[in-house]
Amino acid sequence: MAEAILKSKANFEVQSAGIAAMTGQPTNPKAIDTLKANQIDFSGQSQQLDSELVDWADLILTMTNHHKQAITSHFSAGIDKVFTLKEYTSDDADETWQALKATYLKLEEKRASISENSTKEEIEACLSEEIAEIRRLEEKLRDLDIVDPFGQNLEAYQQAYQEINSAIDKLIEKLPE
Structure with a gap:
């Protein structure tokens, strides 16, 4: 959802990838429904994070500290550019x-x-x-996680959307176009 939200608000080159994603799987239907309910049209496929994507990215934003730690332990080349979304947009x-x-x-x-x-x-x-x-x-750092709605109901996806959307608004203010 974060990729779709950011692309709908700003002109950044963005790719979404998962640590344990199965490449080529369609976007979760609940995520698509949540995006549509918020006037964002998005259809995509999952891809697994690999060293090529890590090298390509100027910035890697995760939803949770657990994801951040997994990335930094598997891809040491990207250690200085991996943050949780809320961490990167937080002042403290x-x-x-x-x-x-x-x-x-x-x-x-x-x-x-x-x-x-x-x-x-x-x-x-x-x-x-x-x-x-x-x-x-x-x-205190755990408060910087966005809860993963996967496997939960549509309401959990809406809550995650609201959190991601708010953090992306802050991200756009922070990043140069």
């Missing part, structure tokens, strides 16, 4: 990512300084502040 997401990286670094530094003779309880007590902060930051 970069700050959250930087804070998360810094907290992980602090955790690893503390872990390295812990004595081998420390008990499990002592280790947990030493690292508890960083672990709590990591959980808090990761939860």
Whole structure:
């Protein structure tokens, strides 16, 4: 749906691809119905993400952090151009990512300084502040996911459409034509 919404609003060269997509499959009928209900005519076929598409893209936007992680783990060449859609359009997401990286670094530094003779309880007590902060930051980043409506009812597709549409409006403001 994101490809269709973006193409309906701006003149960008866009391709949609899935991590586990079966190339050549028709677009989900519920997605097509949702797009039609919002005056967007779209018919397309799925394609699987491959290294050629990753190389072609200037920017790769995913709906979820899970998808982002899957792409960056399989296609290291694209690691610097993969974002969730909401992350890329959010003003504070970069700050959250930087804070998360810094907290992980602090955790690893503390872990390295812990004595081998420390008990499990002592280790947990030493690292508890960083672990709590990591959980808090990761939860904040989860709010940057757009829930995948696949396998759900038409209402779930409409909700996903609204989320994607709103994020794409922000994306268009952010990107040069």
